[in-house]
Amino acid sequence: MKPEQREKMISLLESANINLSILPATDIFLNGRNTERPIPRGLINAKDFAKRINTCIASNNILNAFTPYGDASLLRMANMYANLSQSATEEELKAVYEMIGKNAAEMIQQKFILEEKMPANLVIVEAKNATDAIRRVSQPLLGLKSGRVTFKNEAAILFIPQI
Template identity: 55%
Template sequence: TTKPKTHELLQQALEQGANLIGGCPYKDDNPDQHIEMIFDLAEQFDVNVDFHLDFDLDPQGSSIPKVVEETIKRGYQGRVSIGHVTKLSAMDKMKRGEMAGLLKQADITLIVLPATDIYINGSNYEALIPRGTVNANQFAALGLNTTISSNNILNAFTPYGDASLIRMANMYANIAQLSTDDELTDTFDMITKNAAKLLAVKSDIIVGAPATLIVLEAKSAVEAIRTNAQALAGFKNGKQTFCNEAAYICFE
């Protein structure tokens, strides 16, 4: 981003209607300047901000304080999200708590990307390979908005996937070693109402709300996560977009 041509292309995209801007400070020679420039563009075009942040297992050198500083300085509380942030998984409990406090102060959403985080991090280890994935439930318990998503699907960074957020939540729950119904309920929230909050869309099923929903082969949120429930049907603004037949036992 600190390269003039990249900055020019970002500005051009925003002028042509892009409604969000993202940054990747850890890939820049000057991460702080990168963050400032992203916020400059965000303010200029009044768009929200997302950062791929702190994507390694070194607990030192986090960019969270800088992002928090710029968020508060520019009045962008509630308009910023950060993804990966795997450095958090390498920090001790006290340091993680300190970072959580900063993120809460700035009302920044934490996005965990378990498929990429576990695939990339620790690839240079030959034994006791670290998970490299943040336990988002710990941050949700402190009042942060937390979500789960997929960084990529079927590419070099994430060579697996089918765009199912239920599968991603199930994978995350295994990695984070979650087991209780309460933990899994919170996990389900991360791919539903928490994500809706981040995107500023309504998520309640009420009369008059947009009929955009997924029907799952499960009786509860907890069952959906535990069984990696299949999606039976999807609707977008009242129009059905796909369907799957529910599983059944065949008898000859």
């Protein structure tokens, strides 16, 4: 879109209080298929949208004709989006992390905080912080839904050879 069209689109979405959910894996697989030139990547750069409307990153149709690859990892989708949108600074990566966390929770009208005596819905990952989790596509260690453990993975162990 030309900048004027893009601004109009953002304004319309903002005034209608509409959320934006982007699907990086589906978009880059489907867009630009019928061309003899190098395949353009049809992923929206949501940075301008995310400044004014609630924007999240998601995945759908995993392992089917529209998205034949994937494992439902939102960190993997965030990493893919960060690469394709050339988001690299701490600030940009924090915004990308919010797209798979706080913004996504808001979109489905869920709280994104833990409160005492509240059933936990969370995933614990092996990372120093949010930006590290995206940069490394960190391994999920534990998942809870309504306070119940839904999966558990062991932390990676590195074996350093003795010289």
